Amino acid sequence: MRIAIVQSEYRGGNLSGENQMVNHTANVLADFGYEVLLIKVSSKQKEMEKLYRLKAALNVSFGTGINISSKLDDFKPDLILCHNTFPNIGFAWMKNRKEPIVTFLHNYRYFCASATLSRNQETCELCPIKTPIFSLIHKCYKESFLATFLLYIRQVTPKSISNEFNVP
Numbered sequence: 001m002r003i004a005i006v007q008s009e010y011r012g013g014n015l016s017g018e019n020q021m022v023n024h025t026a027n028v029l030a031d032f033g034y035e036v037l038l039i040k041v042s043s044k045q046k047e048m049e050k051l052y053r054l055k056a057a058l059n060v061s062f063g064t065g066i067n068i069s070s071k072l073d074d075f076k077p078d079l080i081l082c083h084n085t086f087p088n089i090g091f092a093w094m095k096n097r098k099e100p101i102v103t104f105l106h107n108y109r110y111f112c113a114s115a116t117l118s119r120n121q122e123t124c125e126l127c128p129i130k131t132p133i134f135s136l137i138h139k140c141y142k143e144s145f146l147a148t149f150l151l152y153i154r155q156v157t158p159k160s161i162s163n164e165f166n167v168p
Helices: 017-031 052-062 069-075 092-096 133-138 145-156
Strands: 002-009 035-042 079-084 101-103
Touching: 002 017, 002 069, 017 035, 017 079, 035 069, 052 145, 069 092, 133 145
Parallel strands: 002 035, 002 079, 079 101
Antiparallel strands: none
16 A cells, blocks of 8 residues: 655654654554655745745645645555645645545644634634634734734635535
């Protein structure tokens, strides 16, 4: 069986629990005899590129990003494990895939701009329970109205259009 693992890797490198989990998963699957392709896009490396912040912002808002379809087409996986697409890969590529895709949730990014369901070190559930407009009021992502606005757009876009969990 051929398994592709997809990750937009956080800056934390080996300090990130998610990064460690992805590497561990790839190693364990390979040890069990599965053929594994690890597709990683590193935020730390991408940050060096011109206009990275603008590109990442657009990726977040529209689910676009680096198109990994050609790598997947060449590998021909039987299964795709998707650990994170935020902010570099997006999910637009998923719409044309025939393989099963398993998406892991590592935080609350889909429901909370800060991804933590907390604000000022207190539990905050205003956005998932009431409306994501509260993320704009409180500038929840990076204490920036603009950065939060881009996540807000994604959260209020109809799920049938925007959400990787509704891919046909």
